[in-house]
Amino acid sequence: MPDAPTGVSRALREAPPDRVVEAADRAIRSVLGASGTVVFVADYRINGLWPVLDSRQPDAAAHALQGPLQRCFSSQQPVRAAATDGSCQLYLPLSVWGERLGVLMVEMPEEPPESVVRRATDIAGEVALALHAADRETDRYRRARRQERLSMAAELQWELLPGRSVSHGSFQLAGQLEPAYTVGGDHFDWSLDDGRxxxxxxNGDGIGLTAALLTAVTVNAMRNARRSGxxxxxxxxxxxxTVYYQHRGHRHVATVLLELDxxxxxxxxxxxxxxxxxxxxxxxxxxVPLEQQLPLGMFAETRYALQEFDxxxxxxxxxxxxxxxGADPSGRETYGERAMARAMRATRLQPPPEAVGTVMRELQAFHADADLRDDAVVVCLDWQGPDGRAD
Incomplete structure (x- = not known):
């Protein structure tokens, strides 16, 4: 089957954007001799994987991040689950440039040899790329991701994000927003250009839609400058x-900007x-010892200075x-005093996409599992060295 990825790629390219999953299923059955497939996508909180089914099928059920699904999604490696009848379920990560979209489950009539697993892994990469592209042309996959209605502010924030994770030979990066379905002004952005x-x-000022609009203006102003060199x-x-001349100092945005060589x-x-x-x-x-300067938008013609660290x-x-x-849900010490450091140390063996989830779960536990009182953003960046191998 040397042309397996090519045959699937052609089928995916020719499929309408809202029918990528069906096209993938037909092609994988034909190319690999599979008996069936299921595409699972991660929800906004990344605490469950949901099958992408036809909208006429209301019985779609979440599959908690456990068992082979969890192992595949967390490790980003193929996982096999053999059945007593000799058949096998092959779980394959769906990811693009480090962005974890979900998992592809392929049902095989028998235990596949390693060569078939490698082909199936390549095919999963093709499916992930097609889903990533199709996501801009249809709402189908976003509907599968959301398990409750987003607020208008959250809709703006998630649309504005570059993604939730990205990887490179020398770094891994991930971020998460909470509360996922009602987040307002907190946000993150990134861009990789020529090795930088x-x-x-x-941390946008205000709450709800007002904060989200302020953040959207700020992010796009920074992108405008960045994309202009x-x-x-x-x-x-x-x-x-931009923020000052719109709000005359009544609104501002606390921001940190980083550029890594x-x-x-x-x-x-x-x-x-x-x-x-x-x-x-x-x-x-x-x-990291940085000299704090004025938030964006407080005064006209504010000038900023660069600082450096290694x-x-x-x-x-x-x-x-x-x-x-600054979270202090019960009036005790804030999360940043000691709990944040403990949560960070607990992530040492986890990649950034797992690490941001760990910190958010620890924050939720710090709130005694009550709703967060304020928007929260966590971004995790690992620098692995120029050759991609940390000492």
């Missing part, structure tokens, strides 16, 4: 001026009143908003 990674994390200072200053680990930063930046080096958690291979950075750092 730009990351911004924002501007560095961090120009991005911060254009965004600050992926070859050297040298980082530049603009700390504009910012979310909190912490480094995990080995088992030691420390604040990362060692294996360093992990967390950027968290006030909704994480």
């Amino acid at each position: 990674l730009t990351v911004t994390v924002l 501007g560095g961090l200072v120009e991005q911060a200053e254009l965004a600050s001026d 992926c070859a050297t680990g040298r980082a530049q930063a603009v700390d504009a009143g910012s979310p909190h930046l912490l480094r995990l080096r080995g088992s030691t958690v420390s604040r 990362l060692d291979p294996g360093d992990r950075l967390f950027v968290v908003s006030d909704g994480v750092w």
Whole structure:
């Protein structure tokens, strides 16, 4: 079956965007001799995987992140589950450039040899790429992801995100927003260009739709400067001026802007009143010492200065908003005093997409599983060194 990925690729390209799953099923049955397939997508909270079924089938049920589904999604490796009748379910990660979309389950009539598993893994990559592209042309896959209605503010925020994770030879990066279905002003953005990674994390002023609109303006102003070739200072200053001349200092956005040289680990930063930046080096958690400057939009013509620091291979950075750092649901010490460091250390063996989930779960437990009182954003960045191998 040397042309297996090619045959599936053609079928996916020719399929309407809302029928990628059906096209994949037909092609995989034909190419691999499978007896069936199921595409699962991760929900907004990443605490369950949901089958993409026809909208006329209301009995779609969540599959909790456990068993072979969980092992596949977490490890990003193929997982086999043999049945007593000799058949086998093959679970394959659906991911694109480090963005974890879900899992493809392929039902095989018998235990497949390793060569078939490799072909199936390649096919899953083709399916993931097709789903990633089709997601902009149909609402079908987004409906499968959401298990309750998003607020208008959350709809804006999720549409504005670049993704939830991305990987490169020298780094891994992931972020998460909570409360996922009602988040307002907190946000993150990133872009990789010519070996330089730009990351911004924002803590927008206000709540609900008002905060989301303010964040949308700020993010797009920074993108405008960045896409025009501007560095961090120009991005911060254009965004600050844009917010100021719209709101005359009555609204502002606390922001941290980072740019990482992926070859050297040298980082530049603009700390504009910012979310909190912490480094995990080995088992030691420390604040990255940055001089805090004015939040974006407080005054006209505010000027910003660059600061620099170095990362060692294996360093992990967390950027968290006030909704994480300053959480104090019962009037006791804030989450950032000690609980945040404990949560960070607990993530040492986890990749960033798992690590942000761990910190968010610990934050939820800190709130005694009650709804978060404030928006929360967690971004995790691992720099693995220029050759991709941490010391």
